[in-house]
Amino acid sequence: MEDVIRQGDEEEIRLVAFQLGREEYAIEVSQVREILNMVDVTRMPNAPAYMKGVINLRGQILAVIDLAERLNIASGGGDRRIIVVELGENKVGMIVDYVSEVFRVSASSVEASPVFSQEAESGMIKGVIKLQNRLLILLDVAHVLSAVEDWRGASGTDGQTAASDSE
Amino acid sequence: MAEAREHLEALNRALLDFEKNPQNEDLLTEIFRSAHTLKGMSATMGYEGMTELAHEMENVLDGLRAEEIKPAPAVVDVLFRCFDTLAEMVRNIDERDVEGVDTAAALGEIRAVVEPAQPAGAPLTKKREKPAEPAALPLRPEAPGAPERPEIPQPAGAETHPGPDLSALLAAQPGARAYRVDIKLDSHCLLKSVRVFMVFKKLGQLGEIVQSEPSVEDLEDEKFEDQFQMLVISRKEAQELKSALMAISEIEAVRVGEVSPEEHEEAVARTATSPREKEREEGPAVPASPMKTQSVRVNIARLDKLMGLVGEMVINRTRLQEISERLQDKDLKETALFFARLVSDLQDEVMKTRMVPVEQIFNRFPRMVRDLARNKGKEVDFAIEGREIELDRTILDEISDPLMHLLRNAVDHGAEDPATRQMLGKPARCQISLRARRDRDQVSIEVSDDGPGIDIARVFELALQTGLVSPEEARSPGLDALLKILTHPGFSSREEVSGVSGRGVGLDAVKSKVESLGGSLQLWTEESVGSTFAMKLPLTLAIIEALLVASRGEVYALPMGTVRETVMIDPFSVRRVRGREVILVREETIPLLDLAAMFGLNGNGTSEAVPVVICEIGRRSVGITVEELLGRQEIVITPLGPFLKGIKGVSGATILGNGQVALILDVPSFLD
Amino acid sequence: MAPTVLIVDDALFMRMMIKDILKNAGIDVVGEAENGLEAVDKYGRLSPDLVTMDIVMPEMDGIEAVKQILGKDPGARIIMCSAMGQQPLVVEALEAGAKDFIVKPFQPSKVIETVRKTLEE
Numbered sequence: 001m002e003d004v005i006r007q008g009d010e011e012e013i014r015l016v017a018f019q020l021g022r023e024e025y026a027i028e029v030s031q032v033r034e035i036l037n038m039v040d041v042t043r044m045p046n047a048p049a050y051m052k053g054v055i056n057l058r059g060q061i062l063a064v065i066d067l068a069e070r071l072n073i074a075s076g077g078g079d080r081r082i083i084v085v086e087l088g089e090n091k092v093g094m095i096v097d098y099v100s101e102v103f104r105v106s107a108s109s110v111e112a113s114p115v116f117s118q119e120a121e122s123g124m125i126k127g128v129i130k131l132q133n134r135l136l137i138l139l140d141v142a143h144v145l146s147a148v149e150d151w152r153g154a155s156g157t158d159g160q161t162a163a164s165d166s167e
Numbered sequence: 168m169a170e171a172r173e174h175l176e177a178l179n180r181a182l183l184d185f186e187k188n189p190q191n192e193d194l195l196t197e198i199f200r201s202a203h204t205l206k207g208m209s210a211t212m213g214y215e216g217m218t219e220l221a222h223e224m225e226n227v228l229d230g231l232r233a234e235e236i237k238p239a240p241a242v243v244d245v246l247f248r249c250f251d252t253l254a255e256m257v258r259n260i261d262e263r264d265v266e267g268v269d270t271a272a273a274l275g276e277i278r279a280v281v282e283p284a285q286p287a288g289a290p291l292t293k294k295r296e297k298p299a300e301p302a303a304l305p306l307r308p309e310a311p312g313a314p315e316r317p318e319i320p321q322p323a324g325a326e327t328h329p330g331p332d333l334s335a336l337l338a339a340q341p342g343a344r345a346y347r348v349d350i351k352l353d354s355h356c357l358l359k360s361v362r363v364f365m366v367f368k369k370l371g372q373l374g375e376i377v378q379s380e381p382s383v384e385d386l387e388d389e390k391f392e393d394q395f396q397m398l399v400i401s402r403k404e405a406q407e408l409k410s411a412l413m414a415i416s417e418i419e420a421v422r423v424g425e426v427s428p429e430e431h432e433e434a435v436a437r438t439a440t441s442p443r444e445k446e447r448e449e450g451p452a453v454p455a456s457p458m459k460t461q462s463v464r465v466n467i468a469r470l471d472k473l474m475g476l477v478g479e480m481v482i483n484r485t486r487l488q489e490i491s492e493r494l495q496d497k498d499l500k501e502t503a504l505f506f507a508r509l510v511s512d513l514q515d516e517v518m519k520t521r522m523v524p525v526e527q528i529f530n531r532f533p534r535m536v537r538d539l540a541r542n543k544g545k546e547v548d549f550a551i552e553g554r555e556i557e558l559d560r561t562i563l564d565e566i567s568d569p570l571m572h573l574l575r576n577a578v579d580h581g582a583e584d585p586a587t588r589q590m591l592g593k594p595a596r597c598q599i600s601l602r603a604r605r606d607r608d609q610v611s612i613e614v615s616d617d618g619p620g621i622d623i624a625r626v627f628e629l630a631l632q633t634g635l636v637s638p639e640e641a642r643s644p645g646l647d648a649l650l651k652i653l654t655h656p657g658f659s660s661r662e663e664v665s666g667v668s669g670r671g672v673g674l675d676a677v678k679s680k681v682e683s684l685g686g687s688l689q690l691w692t693e694e695s696v697g698s699t700f701a702m703k704l705p706l707t708l709a710i711i712e713a714l715l716v717a718s719r720g721e722v723y724a725l726p727m728g729t730v731r732e733t734v735m736i737d738p739f740s741v742r743r744v745r746g747r748e749v750i751l752v753r754e755e756t757i758p759l760l761d762l763a764a765m766f767g768l769n770g771n772g773t774s775e776a777v778p779v780v781i782c783e784i785g786r787r788s789v790g791i792t793v794e795e796l797l798g799r800q801e802i803v804i805t806p807l808g809p810f811l812k813g814i815k816g817v818s819g820a821t822i823l824g825n826g827q828v829a830l831i832l833d834v835p836s837f838l839d
Numbered sequence: 840m841a842p843t844v845l846i847v848d849d850a851l852f853m854r855m856m857i858k859d860i861l862k863n864a865g866i867d868v869v870g871e872a873e874n875g876l877e878a879v880d881k882y883g884r885l886s887p888d889l890v891t892m893d894i895v896m897p898e899m900d901g902i903e904a905v906k907q908i909l910g911k912d913p914g915a916r917i918i919m920c921s922a923m924g925q926q927p928l929v930v931e932a933l934e935a936g937a938k939d940f941i942v943k944p945f946q947p948s949k950v951i952e953t954v955r956k957t958l959e960e
Contacts, residue, residue, distance in 0.1 A: 034850070361930055
């Protein structure tokens with residue numbers, strides 16, 4: 001029974017691997033809700049460049065970020081997909097270049113990340129995974145999301161429209 | 168026809184109550200009266216089909232009153248069927264002035280109820296006699312899309328039909344032997360009925376199935392744990408049958424033993440005497456009197472117009488207050504304040520005119536739950552609380568499908584079959600309730616059952632195996648995490664599967680819908696005690712009238728309350744005052760903003776006249792240059808969510824008819 | 840030689856989940872299709888040993904695809920991927936000639952058992 005989740009240190013994690021620029025990244029399957037084809041994104045003014053805008057996800061407004069821009073790397077094009085990640089109440093779409101596969105590794109095979117130069121990346125990277133001839137960067141979705149949330153604060157909060165406002 | 172509909176409604180309620188209290192003569196009288204009135208009305212108006220059907224219903228009801236016909240569930244079913252036919256006719260007459268329904272089927276059924284009652288003997292022996300071969304197998308495949316029609320079930324106890332005559336069957340097939348085949352499915356098997364279908368199909372190729380226990384119907388409806396038994400006639404060896412069956416997935420064990428006709432007969436004799444007690448509780452007789460409320464009909468368009476006017480008043484209220492502040496006149500100030508309060512109250516009241524009691528959609532659920540339960544062979548008591556609670560009509564329209572899904576789930580998974588319930592020491596009838604209640608500024612709509620509860624450990628086990636939760640999360644299984652798994656698109660069945668379970672919206676679709684209305688879905692469940700799904704909804708939706716405009720390929724919405732007028736402006740008439748662009752409209756100098764430039768979209772200088780929307784809040788105005796005016800529309804304000812809250816210039820978003828998202832402009836921020 | 844499989848599902852996420860399960864069991868996924876039309880086309884070109892077929896898909900549903908594939912190759916081995924509540928559709932597919940079915944959410948052990956049994960037949 002190769003699929004039984006083993007106890008203790010041999011615990012397995014399942015990951016979704018995707019391409020972003022020239023690097024390969026991974027996030028945990030448990031944080032992925034679904035993967036969408038690229039759709040038209042309604043542009044969002046007065047927001048950071050990586051905040052691409054919003055899309056209609058079955059009646060809900062979903063904010064979509066360009067993950068490559070968020071991580072300050074050049075996108076490599078590709079067929080572009082939106083990975084919908086969810087953490088608690090927060091849900092966000094992340095545009096990536098190419099989603100390659102779901103795979104599993106034992107939790108112990110995640111190595112601490114070597115110090116990366118860009119400080120922006122530091123908290124967002126959980127570790128690295130070495131597979132035969134591949135190196136995947138394991139992203140910490142919680143950190144990516146909180147980094148997305150951090151930018152605001154400068155603008156006013158009173159966003160009510162006049163018509164429905166009864167002072 | 169409104170009157171006909173009232174009588175139909177009364178008839179429907181009375182029938183539902185009658186089913187619970189078949190001994191209640193008052194109800195019977197009420198049903199009879201409604202049917203009689205309908206007959207009279209349709210006869211007067213010359214609708215023959217309706218008259219005839221209502222007449223036949225009267226006959227059956229007469230028989231019931233005289234106790235010549237027993238109020239068996241099947242009889243009530245037929246009455247319901249007739250009621251459906253009548254309702255359809257009334258609808259048709261309403262819409263196109265014709266009955267438009269072939270009554271032959273309904274007439275045939277209802278006459279069949281009366282006729283066997285005339286000669287002495289058991290009423291309703293309209294037993295669905297299966298064809299000579301007891302196993303008309305493989306299982307009847309229900310063509311998807313075919314209307315789900317509950318068939319008349321056999322009277323209780325009828326399934327203890329005598330076993331097939333084995334010796335005769337064996338004599339007809341020289342060289343064949345009879346086998347008793349026991350099958351045990353993997354206890355984690357999903358879609359058990361399909362597994363059974365595969366077993367039947369395989370055995371059908373190797374021989375002939377002459378009997379099954381539980382019955383084919385029960386197997387199809389998955390009314391068995393994980394074991395079933397068949398009597399098979401085949402020329403093959405027992406071992407051959409066994410290995411063929413073991414080759415099917417999710418079959419945990421197979422036992423094949425030869426039986427002689429004598430042994431079989433003995434077995435039949437043993438099981439032939441198991442009368443089943445039909446348990447019908449006699450609840451308190453609650454005659455359903457249709458509630459009468461004092462009301463007038465108002466065209467919805469009127470209400471919407473009223474809403475718009477109130478919106479304008481709200482704007483002017485602010486303006487009036489500003490003026491009174493400036494003039495410092497005590498009387499004016501007082502009046503303005505009083506006026507402001509009045510406008511607020513008026514706005515509240517007008518919002519309330521959009522509110523309708525949940526009853527409007529709840530009323531059709533008793534029937535739906537009843538039919539579902541009958542179909543699944545479950546005994547369910549369905550209770551509704553809080554019919555009078557009110558919700559915005561748009562919200563109410565939107566939650567109808569999700570509610571149906573939750574109720575269907577409750578019947579499917581939240582109600583054990585009567586036998587299981589008795590074994591567990593629960594009352595035979597499952598309690599399913601639909602409850603609406605006010606919870607401060609929210610309305611909570613809850614669907615509860617007292618069924619087995621959700622097997623949390625099992626759900627987490629599945630989710631862990633499929634990677635939907637991480638091992639860490641699986642270590643502390645909580646209700647929130649449970650709901651998250653259940654509403655994962657990969658876990659719940661998918662939305663598009665309509666026609667299969669009616670409108671197969673999965674739990675993920677229920678959650679999406681509730682959240683898109685600004686509400687939330689909650690879950691409570693306890694093993695063997697039951698489950699409750701609660702939708703927490705806002706009382707009213709934020710609906711506003713808006714002007715839709717386009718700029719650089721994007722659509723934006725401007726709340727009508729802030730829009731004063733729209734004008735076409737020739738680019739050469741734009742002036743500059745202290746570095747700002749302004750335009751002159753009837754001697755008034757109004758600052759001009761270019762939407763595209765403001766939002767950092769590439770401007771393309773044009774020399775043609777462009778539309779400008781003049782917005783006004785209080786005394787201050789601003790002109791906004793756009794590319795195109797698309798028109799006025801009612802829009803639902805959808806929140807932007809945590810990541811985009813507080814973005815400058817945007818107050819929310821709305822989803823347009825084509826599914827695209829349009830941003831709602833925050834006009835006050837343009838005036839700063 | 841490792842057996843070959845064609846995965847048909849309109850959801851990329853689902854295709855990836857099945858692929859992961861099969862790969863771990865030493866089964867070679869030779870192709871993926873997003874709808875019935877693409878499935879029929881790829882089946883013809885790849886001749887896989889087995890197909891996993893979603894039922895509800897755009898363009899052409901899984902049942903129609905089963906019929907068309909079996910029309911061309913009566914020996915085709917197809918396993919349906921179904922969700923709870925799709926019993927009648929699964930039965931229809933089985934009657935059309937599909938060999939077996941698996942139910943979402945996919946349990947690795949069940950998927951592998953079903954695929955192996957079907958390949959052995």
